[in-house]
Amino acid sequence: MEKKFKEIVTAVRPVEKGLEDEARVRLDSLTKPLGSLGELENLAASIYCVQEHFPLAVDPARVIVAVGDHGVTEEGVSPYPSEVTRQMVGNFLSGGAAVNVLSKAAGAQLQVVDVGIAGDRLPEDGGLLDRRVRSGTANMAKGPAMTREECIQALMVGVELAESAKNDGVRTVILGEMGIGNTTAAAALYCAFHELVPTEAAGPGAGLNARGVSRKALVLERTMAANRGALESADPIAKLAAVGGLEIACLAGVAIGAAQAGLLVLVDGYIATAAFASALAICPAVDGYCVVGHVSAEPGHVRVLKRLGRDGLLKLGMRLGEGVGAILALPLLRSAAVIFNDMATFESAGVSRSAR
Amino acid sequence: MEKKFKEIVTAVRPVEKGLEDEARVRLDSLTKPLGSLGELENLAASIYCVQEHFPLAVDPARVIVAVGDHGVTEEGVSPYPSEVTRQMVGNFLSGGAAVNVLSKAAGAQLQVVDVGIAGDRLPEDGGLLDRRVRSGTANMAKGPAMTREECIQALMVGVELAESAKNDGVRTVILGEMGIGNTTAAAALYCAFHELVPTEAAGPGAGLNARGVSRKALVLERTMAANRGALESADPIAKLAAVGGLEIACLAGVAIGAAQAGLLVLVDGYIATAAFASALAICPAVDGYCVVGHVSAEPGHVRVLKRLGRDGLLKLGMRLGEGVGAILALPLLRSAAVIFNDMATFESAGVSRSAR
Numbered sequence: 120m121e122k123k124f125k126e127i128v129t130a131v132r133p134v135e136k137g138l139e140d141e142a143r144v145r146l147d148s149l150t151k152p153l154g155s156l157g158e159l160e161n162l163a164a165s166i167y168c169v170q171e172h173f174p175l176a177v178d179p180a181r182v183i184v185a186v187g188d189h190g191v192t193e194e195g196v197s198p199y200p201s202e203v204t205r206q207m208v209g210n211f212l213s214g215g216a217a218v219n220v221l222s223k224a225a226g227a228q229l230q231v232v233d234v235g236i237a238g239d240r241l242p243e244d245g246g247l248l249d250r251r252v253r254s255g256t257a258n259m260a261k262g263p264a265m266t267r268e269e270c271i272q273a274l275m276v277g278v279e280l281a282e283s284a285k286n287d288g289v290r291t292v293i294l295g296e297m298g299i300g301n302t303t304a305a306a307a308l309y310c311a312f313h314e315l316v317p318t319e320a321a322g323p324g325a326g327l328n329a330r331g332v333s334r335k336a337l338v339l340e341r342t343m344a345a346n347r348g349a350l351e352s353a354d355p356i357a358k359l360a361a362v363g364g365l366e367i368a369c370l371a372g373v374a375i376g377a378a379q380a381g382l383l384v385l386v387d388g389y390i391a392t393a394a395f396a397s398a399l400a401i402c403p404a405v406d407g408y409c410v411v412g413h414v415s416a417e418p419g420h421v422r423v424l425k426r427l428g429r430d431g432l433l434k435l436g437m438r439l440g441e442g443v444g445a446i447l448a449l450p451l452l453r454s455a456a457v458i459f460n461d462m463a464t465f466e467s468a469g470v471s472r473s474a475r
Numbered sequence: 476m477e478k479k480f481k482e483i484v485t486a487v488r489p490v491e492k493g494l495e496d497e498a499r500v501r502l503d504s505l506t507k508p509l510g511s512l513g514e515l516e517n518l519a520a521s522i523y524c525v526q527e528h529f530p531l532a533v534d535p536a537r538v539i540v541a542v543g544d545h546g547v548t549e550e551g552v553s554p555y556p557s558e559v560t561r562q563m564v565g566n567f568l569s570g571g572a573a574v575n576v577l578s579k580a581a582g583a584q585l586q587v588v589d590v591g592i593a594g595d596r597l598p599e600d601g602g603l604l605d606r607r608v609r610s611g612t613a614n615m616a617k618g619p620a621m622t623r624e625e626c627i628q629a630l631m632v633g634v635e636l637a638e639s640a641k642n643d644g645v646r647t648v649i650l651g652e653m654g655i656g657n658t659t660a661a662a663a664l665y666c667a668f669h670e671l672v673p674t675e676a677a678g679p680g681a682g683l684n685a686r687g688v689s690r691k692a693l694v695l696e697r698t699m700a701a702n703r704g705a706l707e708s709a710d711p712i713a714k715l716a717a718v719g720g721l722e723i724a725c726l727a728g729v730a731i732g733a734a735q736a737g738l739l740v741l742v743d744g745y746i747a748t749a750a751f752a753s754a755l756a757i758c759p760a761v762d763g764y765c766v767v768g769h770v771s772a773e774p775g776h777v778r779v780l781k782r783l784g785r786d787g788l789l790k791l792g793m794r795l796g797e798g799v800g801a802i803l804a805l806p807l808l809r810s811a812a813v814i815f816n817d818m819a820t821f822e823s824a825g826v827s828r829s830a831r
Contacts (some may be wrong), residue, residue, distance in 0.1 A: 150566050152555075152681040157772060157792030158801075198829040200507075200621050206826040215819025217507050218545075224813045225806065325508040326829050359546050416513060434790060435807075436513030443512075450806040452582065455578045463571025470562040473682050474553040 121271050126127035127278055131378045134168040134407030140168040142459070148460040149472050158432065160456035162410065164371075169408055170290075177383065179447055180291040181228040182442045183373055184218055185277070187235030187366035188255030189300030190264065194338045196303040198326045200271040200292065201255075204299045205236055211297070212245040218295060218441035225449050232280065234273055235298075235365030248249035249275040252365050254469035255323040259307060260341045263349065263361045270360035270368050272399075277372020278379075291386055291452065292377045293412075294370045295442020299325075302417060305334055307342050307362035308434055310417060311350050312396050312425045317343070322389075322417040355400035359462050363397065370394030371401065371449060385452065386416030387445040388431075388438065399427070401405060410452065412445030413437060477627050483634055487734045490524040490763030495562075498523040498815070505541050505818040506826050514599020514788065518766065518811035525764055526646075527817055531812035533739065536647040536805055537584040537640050538798045539545035539729055540567065540574055543591030544611030545656030546620065551695045551760040552659040554682045557611075560655045566652070568601040569669050574651060578804045581805050583649060588636065590629050591654075591721030610664070614790065615663060616697045619705060619717045624667055626716035630757075633728020634735075641736035643682060647735045648740055648809065649768075650747040655681075659691055661716035662775060663698050667706050668752050669782045671775065673699070678745075678773040678793075711756035719753065726750035734764040734793035741808065742796065742800040744771035755783070760769035766808065768801030769793060 142164035149152055154160060166175045173277040186208055192201045204391045210216045213232045222229045232248040233241060237255035241247050252272045256264035257452035265273070284292050298304075302324035309315040317339035321332050342362055343350060349361035359368055371394040377384045378398075386409050398405045414421055424430060432448045465472050488557045498520035503509055510516060532701045542564055566572045578585045588604040589597060593611035597603050608628045612620035621629070640648050641714045656661075662676035673695035677688050698718055699706060705717035715724055727750045733740045734754075742751045742765050752760045770777055770787035772794040778784060788804045821828050 149573075150563070151570060151795050155681070155772075155793065155795040156573065157794070159791060159793065159803075200827055203827050206824070207506070210819055210824040210826055213819070213824070215506060215817075216816060217505075217512065217814055217826050220813040220817040221810055226810055258582070300636075325511070349634070415513075432791070435515060437511065437515065437790070438513070439507050439511040445809065447810055449802065453580055454577055454803055458573055459578040461571075461576040462573060463566055465571070468566040468571050470566055471556055471559050 120275055124275055125380055128327065128375060131375060131402050131404040133404040135171060136168060137170060138168045139164045145459065146462040149458065150465055150468050154475065156171060156206035157457045159458060162452060162461040165410060166383060166455060169381065174291045174460035177452045177456050179228060179231055179289050179350060180293060181289045182218060182222045182293040182295050182332040182446060183280055184295040184297060184442055185234050185366035185369040186232065186326060187298045187364050188237035188365055189298055189304055190258035191260055191303050191338065193258055194260050196335045196338055197299050198331065199299050199396055201237060201299050204297060205238060207297050208458045212247060216334040216445050217439055218316045221443055222396050224440050225446050227449060228444060234276055234369040256364055259362050260338050261346060262345055264363055265360050265365065266298040267356060267360045270295045270356055273365045273368035274372035277369040278376035278386060281373045281380055281382065285382060290382060292373055292382055292446045293442050294365045294384065294386050296370060296440055298364055298366050301364050303338065303391050304362060304364040304367060306339055306419060308397060309423050310343055311358040311362055312341060312400050312426065313423060315419065315422065319422060322419050324417065329436045353398065359397045367394045368398065371397040372400035372464045374405050374409060375402050378405040384409040385448060386411045387442045388417025388440065389417040390419045390440055392420060396427065412448035417442065422473060435461060435469065439468060476631060480627050481632055483735055484758045485733060487731060487758050487760040488732065489760040492524060492526045493807060494527060502813065504820040506821055506824050508829065512814060515811045515814060518808060519815040521766060522739060522811060525737065527646045530816040532646050533808045533812050534643050535584060536590045536649060537645045538574060538651050538802060539585055539636055540587045540651040540798055541590050541721050541722035541725040542588065543654045543655055543813065544593035545660055546614035547616055547659050547694065547721055548656035549614055550616050552691045552694055553655050553680060554687065555655050557593060557655050560653060560769055561594060563653050564597060565675055566594065568603060572797060572801050573795055577799055577802045581802050583802060583805060590632055590725040590795040608632065612720055615718050616694050617703060618701055620719060621695045621716050621721065623712060623716050626712055629721045629724035631729035633725040634717060636731035637732025637736055641738060646738060646740055648729055649798050649801045650729060650740065650742050650750055652722045652726060652746050652796055654720055654722050657720050657722065657746050658773060659694065660718060660720040661746040662695055663777060664749040664753060666695060666699055667714040668756050669779060675778060676775045676820060678775050685804040707768060709792050711753065715753045716776045723750045725754065727753040728760050730754035730765060734761040741801040741804060743766045743798045744769060744796065745773040748776060750782065768804035771800065775802045
């Protein structure tokens with residue numbers, strides 16, 4: 120399976136940055152002061168570099184919520200018990216979670232995937248996709264979260280989800296996740312990939328108090344120590360296997376598979392960005408396909424985005440996960456597409472240009 | 476007419492701030508970590524304070540683009556000639572402007588209103604609403620932009636637009652504008668209402684270079700001097716008449732009329748916020764009905780928002796006007812409404828609460 124995965128990684132082409140100039144020429148011809156649509160213009164140019172032709176198309180968009188549990192929760196890193204992962208999946212399937220109401224309001228499809236929930240398998244007839252690789256990760260504070268094979272299997276689940284999105288005509292995939300304990304895994308990945316120190320990477324997550332955050336930082340220290348070999352290697356898959364999560368590896372695979380398929384990737388907050396960072400470490404060419412939807416309230420997120428040379432479109436103090444921040448940014452992608460596609464030019468509308 | 480306007484101002488009730496606690500109780504019962512939806516939760520609480528009942532409703536939403544010309548353009552305060560106002564109205568009516576494609580994408584109605592375009596009247600059969608008060612303002616650098624009667628007439632145009640929005644079932648009005656030269660009028664209003672000095676208030680607008688911005692600040696100095704009597708009075712209508720614009724007065728009237736009618740008001744950038752600031756000065760009770768959609772790239776905007784104790788929802792470096800930044804924020808209002816209306820509670824979904 121590793122061979123097949125590596126072939127896909129190799130097949131990802133970086134976006135054609137040269138197309139950005141073409142996009143700017145068109146944007147500058149539209150009836151608005153030069154550059155006056157700010158980030159929307161940058162977005163339109165980015166989408167054009169991915170799609171390479173006119174008109175730009177953002178829809179259909181699909182939210183992929185990958186779900187997995189984390190052995191490290193036994194260290195007390197979350198204010199919620201691990202069972203809440205499974206309970207929230209029930210909530211996703213009955214339509215009551217934030218991701219349900221927001222994806223519906225945004226007109227995006229929703230796919231919920233079990234990549235690694237702990238405990239008994241859940242029935243697929245409720246709408247859950249069963250792609251479980253293992254029943255939760257091992258406790259990374261004591262050793263690797265998963266084996267290399269499991270990690271690659273989770274990555275390949277993601278690749279296949281991206282491929283089937285492509286086959287269903289989807290143009291944008293949105294990275295969402297659920298997994299009690301996964302801000303700790305994300306923090307560990309940032310320590311691994313971006314040399315954040317545990318106290319920079321640890322934050323309140325779903326609502327830890329200051330004492331809880333300190334404990335989380337200590338657990339991260341122990342995690343780094345317990346996985347020193349993998350973390351000192353130059354191999355991003357080894358790092359992801361050691362301190363990642365099944366849902367995070369899956370989303371990294373979605374990003375890679377989406378890039379290979381020429382889809383836009385809309386990245387959510389702290390945890391989805393860890394998947395994006397993992398994907399970048401494995402396959403730097405995914406970069407141009409990805410847009411970060413929002414900046415999370417989790418303090419480490421802004422630090423990591425800076426290291427990635429990125430900014431999120433929205434800054435709304437959100438820290439929920441489930442892909443929710445990225446879903447809120449979807450209308451901005453659509454807006455960027457319609458200005459590019461449908462606005463009149465100065466010439467066509469008979470409007471005078473600036474005298475500047 | 477002033478008597479009628481004053482009656483409306485007096486009839487505006489402040490929103491019931493006590494309802495915010497009720498809203499927070501509901502928000503805290505929903506299946507998400509406490510406060511994890513950040514600004515979306517604040518928005519939901521604000522909407523509940525306006526609408527006072529469940530479920531919250533944001534739609535239908537209507538963008539009102541008020542259009543007027545500015546005599547002060549003869550001082551060279553814009554890189555675009557004054558005729559562009561009229562040309563852009565043609566563009567609005569044929570569907571090619573940013574406001575057209577973005578309001579369509581956002582599912583909002585669009586109403587374009589001539590409150591004070593210079594030159595011949597435009598035919599109404601193209602979809603333009605003719606409520607012209609006068610053909611452009613006078614040059615405020617030499618004296619008052621309009622008479623008190625004209626100002627009140629423009630305010631009443633806005634009140635009536637809000638009333639007809641209410642009668643059409645609209646729940647949210649979005650303040651948009653077009654008028655070459657109107658960043659200068661907005662800047663003058665901020666000097667008048669918020670004691671900004673001209674060099675703080677003057678910015679590049681539609682694209683002035685540094686020399687142009689300096690000239691604009693000097694024009695603002697002369698404007699302040701030429702209207703000293705009105706600006707030193709305690710009468711906000713006198714100030715608005717002296718250094719405002721017909722489209723700005725109209726939008727101030729929309730905000731007041733909307734508040735009186737219990738509608739939400741979504742405020743756009745630098746110029747629409749000057750209308751909001753004018754409305755606040757005339758009728759402080761409008762405050763709770765208004766949400767600022769975005770923070771403009773025009774440097775004075777962030778300063779003014781700070782003085783108003785406000786922040787904009789989006790920060791995308793935009794500076795186009797036409798209501799465009801506020802239109803982009805409309806999906807956030809809808810998102811706030813659906814989380815409040817439709818998410819499951821911990822109890823209904825059988826999800827465990829935080830152990831914190």
